[in-house]
Amino acid sequence: MSDQDLVVETVRDILSAHEPFVLTPERCWDEGLWADLAAAGLTGVGLPEECGGSGGELADAVAVVRTLAAGSGAVPAAEHLLVAGPALVEASLDLPPVEEPISAALTGEVTAKASDEGRDRFVLTGTVTDVAWTGVARHLAVLAAPPAGLDGALLALVDASALEASRVVNLAGEPRGSLVLDGVKATGAVLSPAQADRMRARYALARSVQLSAALEQVLAWTVQYAGERQQFGRPLAKFQAIQMELAEMAGEVTAAGALTDAAVQALGLGEDYAHDVVLAAAAAKVRAGAAVEVVARRAHQVHGAIGFTQEHRLHHLTRRLWAWRDEAGSELSWSLELGANLAAAGTGELWSRLTRVV
Incomplete structure (x- = not known):
């Protein structure tokens, strides 16, 4: 058994003790699941x-996020392990204790000015929007406009425990709010434009990883159900119409998974391939988002009325699919990013760049 297999098995064992539940304002995350993951060293x-941290490779962190996404784990693992944590490390900022959830704030209008408390100290003013796990995350990695005279962006680490967040949730019930930063003190480091783009791409890739894993699980459940459910004396899977729907779902899941895996591989190549990471993450997010429409709809069609009930497991993933599809940049925004970057290469390099990325 490889180290990665061991990681997956450990996460699954922990998940087995934490059944998925409908998120409510009173219970907006699975604190017990996070505590067990932290105790096992999986939040690092x-x-x-x-x-x-706990060490390990990017692929190990991806395996944790994938397994939790497929198991409907209501914890900020994707933001913590694939976006905020790595960005802070790459910027040489102190990483908070990995037992404390970290999220990322990449949208909004926040400006920074230098503080007289030290070279890496700043004061932030403005509002961050669409922040995942507001009210849950203890720390935020915030992208802000740098002080006057500096190019790029400022990555600042903010203590979010004392900040009041708006009470907003996505379709799955996961907290997604806004935070007002009114003279908030933070440590920070200036990023180049390429580094800031890489962080945004990481967020899109994190959602793609979650989408790909959830899509794969929904397909597996649907195939299992079609094989077990009897109609007119034979399993649903024996009907040609159902077989066609399952085949269409499988094609979408395979395409989304292939592009997501390619983007993860590009990210693992290091900063020298930062531009490829942005394009690969864009392609992955677009393809995974497009797959949601087909897979979720077909899954509910095959399951019939039972799939729409609160008691059935299917909605725990399909509601997340519909929510995650619109987060970290829509298909339209990443399609425009992908097209603009490929077109900028010129006709002479279009094919080579396209095949290198996807």
């Missing part, structure tokens, strides 16, 4: 040991 996977 993929983050360097010298920075306070």
